[in-house]
Structure formats: structure tokens, C-alpha cells
Amino acid sequence: xxxxxxxxxxxxxxxxxxxxxxxxxxxxxxxxxxxxxxxxxxxxxxxxxxxxxxxxxxxxxxxxxxxxxxxxxxxx
Amino acid sequence: xxxxxxxxxxxxxxxxxxxxxxxxxxxxxxxxxxxxxxxxxxxxxxxxxxxxxxxxxxxxxxxxxxxxxxxxxxxxxxxxxxxxxxxxxxxxxxxxxxxxxxxxxxxxxxxxxxxxxxxxxxxxxxxxxxxxxxxxxxxxxxxxxxxxxxxxxxxxxxxxxxxxxxxxxxxxxxxxxxxxxxxxxxxxxxxxxxxxxxxxxxxxxxxxxxxxxxxxxxxxxxxxxxxxxxxxxxxxxxxxxxxxxxxxxxxxxxxxxxxxxxxxxxxxxxxxxxxxxxxxxxxxxxxxxxxxxxxxxxxxxxxxxxxxxxxxxxxxxxxxxxxxxxxxxxxxxxxxxxxxxxxxxxxxxxxxxxxxxxxxxxxxxxxxxxxxxxxxx
Ligand SMILES: Cc1cc2nc3c(=O)[nH]c(=O)nc-3n(C[C@H](O)[C@H](O)[C@H](O)COP(=O)(O)OP(=O)(O)OC[C@H]3O[C@@H](n4cnc5c(N)ncnc54)[C@H](O)[C@@H]3O)c2cc1C
Numbered sequence: 275x276x277x278x279x280x281x282x283x284x285x286x287x288x289x290x291x292x293x294x295x296x297x298x299x300x301x302x303x304x305x306x307x308x309x310x311x312x313x314x315x316x317x318x319x320x321x322x323x324x325x326x327x328x329x330x331x332x333x334x335x336x337x338x339x340x341x342x343x344x345x346x347x348x349x350x
Numbered sequence: 351x352x353x354x355x356x357x358x359x360x361x362x363x364x365x366x367x368x369x370x371x372x373x374x375x376x377x378x379x380x381x382x383x384x385x386x387x388x389x390x391x392x393x394x395x396x397x398x399x400x401x402x403x404x405x406x407x408x409x410x411x412x413x414x415x416x417x418x419x420x421x422x423x424x425x426x427x428x429x430x431x432x433x434x435x436x437x438x439x440x441x442x443x444x445x446x447x448x449x450x451x452x453x454x455x456x457x458x459x460x461x462x463x464x465x466x467x468x469x470x471x472x473x474x475x476x477x478x479x480x481x482x483x484x485x486x487x488x489x490x491x492x493x494x495x496x497x498x499x500x501x502x503x504x505x506x507x508x509x510x511x512x513x514x515x516x517x518x519x520x521x522x523x524x525x526x527x528x529x530x531x532x533x534x535x536x537x538x539x540x541x542x543x544x545x546x547x548x549x550x551x552x553x554x555x556x557x558x559x560x561x562x563x564x565x566x567x568x569x570x571x572x573x574x575x576x577x578x579x580x581x582x583x584x585x586x587x588x589x590x591x592x593x594x595x596x597x598x599x600x601x602x603x604x605x606x607x608x609x610x611x612x613x614x615x616x617x618x619x620x621x622x623x624x625x626x627x628x629x630x631x632x633x634x635x636x637x638x639x640x641x642x643x644x645x646x647x648x649x650x651x652x653x654x655x656x657x658x659x660x661x662x663x664x665x666x667x668x669x670x671x672x673x674x675x676x677x678x679x680x681x682x683x684x685x686x687x688x689x690x691x692x693x694x695x696x697x698x699x700x701x702x703x704x705x706x707x708x709x710x711x712x713x714x715x716x717x718x719x720x721x722x723x724x725x726x727x
Contacts, residue, residue: 292540307578
């Protein structure tokens with residue numbers, strides 16, 4: 275039942291994938307999943323680090339053909 | 351073909367002028383018609399607000415008459431759009447008029463929303479509007495020392511503004527001779543002092559050298575205006591005597607009300623710049639949801655791509671090129687030095703060390719802006 279939105283942050287140097295996620299969090303509802311697409315491998319560590327700090331959930335990270343798909347869930 | 355442009359800021363003005371030049375003959379013969387609707391008869395040079403806030407510019411220097419910036423052949427009306435009826439290819443304006451179109455381009459910009467963070471609007475000084483920048487300058491003049499906190503919301507237009515205002519404040523306090531009584535503390539939403547890695551690599555040691563402290567992964571959650579404490583989403587707190595805020599932005603209310611995009615950000619194709627699912631609706635400037643800087647240069651490069659494409663739609667029946675995500679930003683590194691960054695979807699920026707020459711070029715650009723809005727640069 276949970277809905278999901280995708281944020282296409284490929285090739286985003288400024289503001290960058292994490293900033294895009296922070297902005298998207300303001301639009302998402304509690305329980306919603308957000309998938310961020312990033313071509314910056316730093317996102318694979320940077321995004322989960324922030325997600326843990328602000329106590330949302332990091333569901334998983336996958337790399338497909340040079341694009342990192344980071345899946346998170348808004349929990350509060 | 352009836353081309354309707356909504357918004358007479360950076361994006362809308364450059365697009366209208368670009369089209370007027372490309373379609374001069376078609377406009378004359380009646381084959382094309384270019385209409386620009388805006389909310390103001392004046393055009394503001396927004397980067398000037400930064401200088402206004404530290405007393406380096408006055409309000410009147412920020413404005414030109416919008417009509418004076420436009421090429422012949424553009425029908426310009428100050429009549430803001432209130433309803434977008436995209437299914438009927440028409441908009442309704444404040445005056446009650448209905449404008450039909452074959453192609454529409456939306457460039458209504460973005461606005462700061464400090465009221466969304468509890469306590470922020472009443473505690474902070476801002477410089478994102480004329481009124482707030484004048485207020486900030488007068489507050490700075492009276493400031494005799496204490497802890498100055500810079501706090502940044504996401505998303506915001508002009509990604510360079512947080513660093514620029516910090517370095518400019520440092521120089522401002524130095525010039526007033528009160529630097530020894532001021533403690534500057536900079537905060538930033540992600541894990542380094544700027545989203546551009548190379549800029550962060552240059553700026554962090556620069557802050558260390560100047561004695562500016564910083565905290566990263568700091569997203570403002572609320573401000574206790576009585577105790578003068580800022581609290582972050584990440585769970586930290588920091589006190590202040592003077593809070594300078596770059597608040598989070600939203601697109602314009604009219605975009606939200608017409609359900610064109612959540613929080614006013616219109617879902618936009620990253621290369622074709624059409625609104626997702628609509629072939630004759632184009633979007634440019636701050637109001638897109640694209641993952642690139644909300645900056646005048648972005649609006650400028652998008653307007654150039656769109657100008658070429660819409661003109662080609664008139665002349666050939668379809669667009670001819672793609673937008674590549676190009677952005678160019680000047681970065682003021684104080685009151686007398688600056689650098690710049692240029693990048694697109696595929697090429698990261700390689701900023702150079704700040705120099706006086708680039709600063710003087712940026713100051714010249716403060717004047718050249720008007721030539722650029724007219725599409726002459
Ligand atoms: C302090 C500050 C410093 C900046 N510094 C820089 C910089 O150094 N470099 C840089 O590249 N960028 C900078 N910018 C950002 C830049 O000004 C914006 O990104 C740029 O103006 C965006 O262009 P736009 O066309 O999307 O919107 P805008 O230029 O904001 O124009 C929006 C237009 O839409 C009109 N409008 C609004 N509602 C309606 C409606 N309902 N109907 C019709 N028209 C409407 C408005 O009247 C306005 O004319 C700065 C901005 C600020 C605030």
C-alpha cells in the first residue's frame with residue numbers, strides 16, 4: 275500500500291542528491307518511500323548517514339550501471 | 351502560433367527577447383505572436399539584494415522598468431495569472447482576461463518561506479526581499495558584537511548566497527573595526543560547507559583561517575526566539591545574538607493552487623524542459639523541479655535552449671536541441687575577491703582560487719545583467 279516517489283538527481287552537482295532528498299522529505303508523507311537516483315557514489319554513504327541522524331529509515335542501496343538507487347522511508 | 355510566457359523575471363525576459371529576435375519576420379507577418387504576462391512593471395536584479403543587505407547598493411539601483419528591457423514585437427501586460435487551464439490551453443489573469451495559447455512557458459520563480467520554521471520569521475534577518483534586506487542592513491549597522499549564526503534552509507535559490515553572505519559579513523565587521531567582538535558561526539544542511547565539493551574544499555580552510563566556525567548536517571527545525579537558540583533536525587542546538595537566515599523556498603502560490611506541482615515545483619523533463627505529460631507546456635527557472643541550482647544563470651541557459659526550440663517549432667514543426675543542465679555561478683569570497691563555477695549534468699565544476707579580477711568582473715556583471723536580460727550577452 276505504501277506509495278513511493280522517485281527523485282532523479284543524476285548529474286546533480288549543486289544542490290546535489292542529499293539536498294534534493296532533504297527537499298523531497300518536506301513533500302513526502304509519513305510512511306512514504308523515496309528512491310533517489312544519483313551518479314555520485316558519495317551518495318551511497320552520505321544519504322544513509324543523514325537518514326540515521328534524523329531518524330528516518332534507510333531501506334537499501336543498489337548500484338545499477340553507474341547509478342546509485344538509494345531507498346529511504348519517511349518515518350515521522 | 352500563439353506563444354504565452356508567464357513571468358517577467360530572468361527566465362521569462364530572456365526567453366521573450368530570444369524569441370522576438372528569432373521570430374522577427376514571423377511576428378511581423380502574424381504567423382507568430384509573443385505575449386508576456388508578469389506580476390510587476392519593474393524587474394529586480396535579485397543578486398543586488400546581497401549588496402543591499404551590507405549597504406553597498408541602494409534599493410533604486412536594483413530595478414529597471416520591465417518594458418524597457420523588452421524587444422519590439424513582445425506584447426507585455428502586467429496582469430498576473432491566477433488560473434492555469436492547461437486542458438483548454440488558456441490562462442485567466444487577475445484582471446479577469448483569458449489568454450489562449452498554442453505554447454506556454456512558465457517562469458514564475460520562487461519565494462522564501464521563513465514562516466514554515468517555528469520562531470524563524472520573528473528572530474532572523476533575511477536578505478531575499480528588498481524590505482528584509484533593508485531591515486537587515488539597519489540591524490547590522492546597530493550590531494555591536496556577539497555571535498552571528500548563519501542558517502540555511504533547503505531548497506533555496508542562489509546556492510552561493512550562504513557562503514557569500516558569510517564572507518561578506520566577515521569583511522563588513524572587519525571594516526567597521528568590530529571583528530574582535532564578533533563570532534561568526536556558519537551552518538549548512540549537508541555534510542560539508544557547500545554542496546559543490548570543490549567549493550567546500552576551498553571554503554572550509556578559508557573559514558578556518560578567518561576564525562569562522564562551522565557545523566555541517568544542520569537543518570533548522572525551530573528557533574527559540576526568547577532564548578535565542580536554533581535547533582536542528584539532527585538534534586543539535588546553537589545559540590546566537592544575531593541570526594542570518596537563508597530560508598527554504600517554495601514555488602509561487604499560484605503554481606500550488608493550480609496543482610501544477612507540489613510546493614510550487616513543476617515536474618519538468620530534464621532535457622526537453624516540458625512539463626511532464628504536457629507537450630506544449632514548458633517550464634524554466636526556479637519553478638522547475640530539476641536537481642540543478644536555482645540561479646539566474648540556470649534560467650538564462652534554459653531560456654536559450656527553449657528560445658531555439660520554440661522558434662524551431664514555429665519554423666520546422668518540432669524542437670531541435672536538448673538542455674544539458676548547464677549552470678554558471680559567480681562566488682563572492684569576501685568584499686574584494688571572487689571565483690566562479692561552471693558545470694552541467696555530465697561535467698562537474700572545477701572552481702579556481704578566488705581573485706580580485708573575478709570580483710571586479712562580478713561587479714561589472716551587476717551592470718551587465720541588464721544587457722543579459724535583454725538577451726544581448
Ligand atoms: C539574494 C539573491 C542573490 C542571488 N544571486 C544570484 C547570483 O549571484 N547569480 C545567479 O545566477 N542567481 C542569483 N540569484 C538567483 C536568481 O535571481 C534567480 O534564480 C532567478 O531570478 C530565477 O529566475 P526566474 O525567471 O525563475 O524567476 P524570477 O527572476 O524570480 O522571476 C519571476 C517572475 O514571475 C513573475 N510572476 C510571479 N507570479 C506571477 C504570476 N502569477 N503571473 C505572472 N507572473 C508572475 C514575477 O513578477 C517575476 O517577474 C540570487 C537571488 C537572490 C534572492
